[in-house]
Amino acid sequence: MEGASAKGVLSHLSLLEVQARSRKTQPKQPSRVQELKAKAEALTRQRDQLRAEVETHKNLKKLRASMDKRCRREEDEEEGMDEDSENSNLLRLMARHTQLKDLLHAYDVIGGYNIIKTRQGKGLCVSLATAYEGAYFETYNLEMDLKPTVRISRHNVPPFIPLNNLAEQSNMQTEIRTLLDPLSQHLNAFAGRKQQLKLVKELHKSVEVMESNVLCSFLVLMFTLPREKTAVLCSLDYSDCTRCLPTRVHFECEDNELPDSPEWKKHRSLLMETPVHKALITMRKMGNIV
Amino acid sequence: MDDTTKRLVQRLVKRIPAQMLRTTLDKWDRLTGEQKKSMDFTQSKWALTEKMLDLCEVNGLSVKHLTELEMIYIIDNPNKGMWYAFQLMDPQDDAHSVELMQFKEQFKSHLKELVRHVSIKIKKHTDEAVWIRIAWGDTFARPNHLKPTYVVHYLQSPYVFVTSLTLKQKPLLSQALVLSTRYQAIKDANLSGRKLTAIRDLLMRKYQQVFPTKYPSPLPENNPTISSIETFFVLLQMACEAFGGGMLPQLQSAVYKLETKFRDNSNKTMSEREEPFKCVVKFASTNLLESFRHCASSGIASTPVTPLLSCIPLKGRNYFVITDNGPGPSSQMRQPQN
Numbered sequence: 001m002e003g004a005s006a007k008g009v010l011s012h013l014s015l016l017e018v019q020a021r022s023r024k025t026q027p028k029q030p031s032r033v034q035e036l037k038a039k040a041e042a043l044t045r046q047r048d049q050l051r052a053e054v055e056t057h058k059n060l061k062k063l064r065a066s067m068d069k070r071c072r073r074e075e076d077e078e079e080g081m082d083e084d085s086e087n088s089n090l091l092r093l094m095a096r097h098t099q100l101k102d103l104l105h106a107y108d109v110i111g112g113y114n115i116i117k118t119r120q121g122k123g124l125c126v127s128l129a130t131a132y133e134g135a136y137f138e139t140y141n142l143e144m145d146l147k148p149t150v151r152i153s154r155h156n157v158p159p160f161i162p163l164n165n166l167a168e169q170s171n172m173q174t175e176i177r178t179l180l181d182p183l184s185q186h187l188n189a190f191a192g193r194k195q196q197l198k199l200v201k202e203l204h205k206s207v208e209v210m211e212s213n214v215l216c217s218f219l220v221l222m223f224t225l226p227r228e229k230t231a232v233l234c235s236l237d238y239s240d241c242t243r244c245l246p247t248r249v250h251f252e253c254e255d256n257e258l259p260d261s262p263e264w265k266k267h268r269s270l271l272m273e274t275p276v277h278k279a280l281i282t283m284r285k286m287g288n289i290v
Numbered sequence: 291m292d293d294t295t296k297r298l299v300q301r302l303v304k305r306i307p308a309q310m311l312r313t314t315l316d317k318w319d320r321l322t323g324e325q326k327k328s329m330d331f332t333q334s335k336w337a338l339t340e341k342m343l344d345l346c347e348v349n350g351l352s353v354k355h356l357t358e359l360e361m362i363y364i365i366d367n368p369n370k371g372m373w374y375a376f377q378l379m380d381p382q383d384d385a386h387s388v389e390l391m392q393f394k395e396q397f398k399s400h401l402k403e404l405v406r407h408v409s410i411k412i413k414k415h416t417d418e419a420v421w422i423r424i425a426w427g428d429t430f431a432r433p434n435h436l437k438p439t440y441v442v443h444y445l446q447s448p449y450v451f452v453t454s455l456t457l458k459q460k461p462l463l464s465q466a467l468v469l470s471t472r473y474q475a476i477k478d479a480n481l482s483g484r485k486l487t488a489i490r491d492l493l494m495r496k497y498q499q500v501f502p503t504k505y506p507s508p509l510p511e512n513n514p515t516i517s518s519i520e521t522f523f524v525l526l527q528m529a530c531e532a533f534g535g536g537m538l539p540q541l542q543s544a545v546y547k548l549e550t551k552f553r554d555n556s557n558k559t560m561s562e563r564e565e566p567f568k569c570v571v572k573f574a575s576t577n578l579l580e581s582f583r584h585c586a587s588s589g590i591a592s593t594p595v596t597p598l599l600s601c602i603p604l605k606g607r608n609y610f611v612i613t614d615n616g617p618g619p620s621s622q623m624r625q626p627q628n
Contacts, residue, residue, distance in 0.1 A: 118502045125502045141501040154604060156499040160446040162386075211390050214418045214494075215446040218389050239387055 056091070063095040071099075111177045113184070122147055126176075128184050130191035132244070133275075137191040142183075149173060160215040161186050162241075185242040190216060192244035192275075199277035206290045207280060217241060219276070223289040230254055232289075236276065246272060263288060291347055298356045298435055299346060303339045306363050311338070314363045320355055321345055353435055357411055361423050364440055365415055368486035371453045375479035375489050375606075376464075378448040378471055385472040386446055390414060393445060396470035397422065404462045409433040418444055426459055439463065442486065443471070449479065449493045451486055480607040488539035493606045497539055500530035525593060529586035532595035533603055538579040544608040546571040546598070551614055566614065579603060 114127040126142045143154040150172050157163045163183065170179035193216035200221070201209060210233070211220035219236040230253065237248040249271045251259040258264055267288065270279045283289045306314060308331045315321055315329070325345050329338070346356070364370075394412045401408055407427030414420055422441040425433035439459060442451040450467055464476045483489045491497050552560040552567035560567065575581040582599055585591040591599070602608055 116502060116504050127501075141499070143501060154499075154501075156495050156501075158495050159448060159493065160386075160444070211414075212418065213389070213445045215386070217386065217446060237387070241386070 056094075059091055060095050060098070063091055064098060067095055067099060111180055111184075113180055118143065123153070126180060128180065128187055130184075130188045132188070132192040132195045135195070137195065138187075140187055150176070157183070157187070158214070161190065182242070189242050189244050193217070193238055196244065196276050200280065203277055204280045204284070206284075215241065219246075221276075223283075226287060226290050228255075232258065234271070236271065244275060246276075291343065294435060295346070295351075295353050295356065296343060298353060298360075299342050300339050301436060302356065302360055302363070303342055304335055308332070308335075308338075310363065310367065314359060314366070317362050317366075318355075318359045320349060320351055320359070325349075357409070357423060357425070357435060357438070360438070361411060361413060361421065364423075365413070365421055368442075369484060369488075371484070373451050373453045373483060373486045373489055374455070375481040375493060376450045376452060376467075376476050377479040378450065378468065378473035378476050380474035381448070382472045382474065388445060388470075388472055390420065390445065393420065393470050397466055400469045401462065401466040404465060407431065407433050409435070420445060424459075424463070441467075442490070443467070444494065445471075447494060448473070449490075450476070451490060453486075480609040482608065483541050483543070485540050485542075488541055491539040492541070492603060497534050498536040500527070500535040502531065503527070521589075522587075525589055526587045528593050528595060529583045532586060532600040533579050533583040538577065538583065538603075540576070540580075541578040541602070541608055542574060542576065544573045544578055544599075544602055545610070547609075547611045549611065549613045578608075 114129075116125050117123070118125050123146060124144045126144065128140045128142070130137045130139070140157050141155060142152055142157070145151050145153050152163070152167060155163065161183075166182050166186070167179055170182070172179040197209070197212055197216055197219065200207060200219075206224065208222040209219070210222050211218065217238045219238075221234045221236070223232040223234060224230075225232060233252040235248075235250040235252070236246040237250075238245075239247045249268045251264060251268070253259060259268075267279075267283060270282060274282070280289070303311070312326075312329075312331055315326060325348075329341055329345075331338070333341075345351075397412065398410050401410060401424070405426065406429045409423075409425040409427075411423040412420060413423075420443045422443070424439045424441065425435045426437075426439065427433040437454065439455045440453050441463065443449070452463070455463060468474065468476050479493070481489050481493065548569045548571065549566040552563060554561055573581075579602065582591070582595075582602075586593060586595050597604075598610075598612075601610075
């Protein structure tokens with residue numbers, strides 16, 4: 001018995017000795033321990049946060065799925081979360097936000113054009129709106145087949161817009177925007193030029209439109225000079241059909257010097273840079289034309 | 291006053307209805323106010339002719355002026371006679387910048403090179419249409435003003451509308467048109483009608499076309515639960531998508547020339563023949579497209595609308611040749627199409 005207890009005591013003593021020795025070296029450890037403890041806490045917090053995020057994300061997905069389904073079925077009933085807690089409202093908002101973001105992204109991918117599926121996904125109908133100076137004009141439509149190849153089956157684009165050329169030059173089999181973007185450019189520029197011509201006829205009755213064409217790609221106007229009472233013939237060529245501004249402005253007058261005068265050189269640059277109906281307002285204000 | 295002028299006056303007075311004569315003479319502006327007042331439009335045509343002949347003599351008016359009168363009348367009343375549409379093919383690079391002056395000069399000079407004696411009058415109308423009146427002569431004869439050809443063209447569009455053109459005159463006109471518009475060929479568009487406005491609106495797409503909406507409707511046959519009201523709207527939508535909405539261009543006829551093998555097992559004699567069965571089917575109506583649309587929307591015609599009918603507005607033609615290989619190529623005037 002004495003041996004056992006003596007062993008026990010001895011081992012205890014040696015343990016105490018080790019402890020006393022280690023206590024001496026302990027002052028270096030606390031910061032490390034604290035560091036580690038702090039790290040452990042941080043990681044725990046992070047883990048909890050991630051768990052919460054995963055949970056939210058799961059709920060969001062569920063809510064979003066039911067929202068998407070609701071949109072497809074177009075029901076107005078509020079399904080899903082019954083709790084009226086702040087949490088669920090916030091969740092609903094977040095789901096809606098992701099839905100809108102996805103919608104915007106999809107819209108971006110198709111270039112902002114209105115596209116609807118037709119014939120159970122075998123076709124598309126694209127609507128191209130035209131606008132100029134804040135006002136909307138004609139909407140043009142393209143009905144397209146997707147199988148076996150992408151091709152235009154029906155449209156209401158007027159024949160003086162080179163649709164066939166644009167289709168040939170585009171890469172519409174893989175990237176439909178290579179057709180839609182140039183087409184939209186042509187159509188919008190046409191709407192702009194057409195509107196400018198209309199405004200010239202409405203706002204500037206003293207200016208006579210001598211020549212125009214269906215594509216509105218050239219315009220010949222006759223100005224009357226107030227003092228001399230002579231006429232100046234102004235030709236505007238819009239050879240770039242993707243633009244609303246002319247590529248060439250030319251004046252013709254009995255007085256051969258007049259087109260080269262500094263004033264009329266100014267008029268030329270004005271007409272090259274400003275829409276014609278606005279340029280005419282300026283020219284009339286300046287008293288250069290009637 | 292020479293014979294041609296006399297005959298032209300007679301023809302014009304005979305042709306133009308009395309009420310229109312007054313307005314046409316006003317637009318013509320070759321008679322003084324008093325002279326116009328002195329005309330009694332309730333008189334017989336014969337009496338009016340005599341009066342016109344007198345006035346033309348007094349004012350020294352010639353064929354040149356009378357053709358103006360004719361042109362004014364025709365431009366204001368284009369829906370008479372038979373109009374045929376042609377399509378210009380393969381524009382050159384500068385086709386889209388051809389402007390009126392250039393076109394006028396080029397057309398006149400090219401046609402005059404081809405026909406020794408020809409009288410050409412070109413006038414631009416307010417709706418951007420370029421009207422051309424051609425009185426044809428030849429090496430020996432002076433231009434015949436009693437049988438003029440009228441041509442209508444919109445610059446920068448590929449279509450040309452023609453009335454009163456003979457087979458002999460066709461290649462001459464085609465050549466002049468192709469060269470002056472800077473295209474490479476011209477072909478028959480296989481569209482004809484009495485109303486210029488109708489065939490023009492069809493080709494220039496100046497009528498309301500209907501496209502699929504955001505809410506596609508299922509075919510009534512596939513969905514037995516659909517109500518009769520819904521069926522009505524579905525059929526109406528289909529009919530309008532095929533033929534158009536609102537007022538439709540007034541075509542009077544559509545002709546299908548069939549050269550297909552006879553298919554009817556109950557008639558061995560016919561179906562055993564080697565040659566195709568030749569047959570012509572003609573649809574006629576005061577407003578053909580409206581009739582077709584009504585057939586489709588009221589369920590008389592089966593839906594979806596058969597492409598044989600819907601390709602009238604789709605392709606802008608009303609003459610088709612159907613062979614066993616499908617609708618045949620349209621006839622050409624210059625080069626074969628690819």
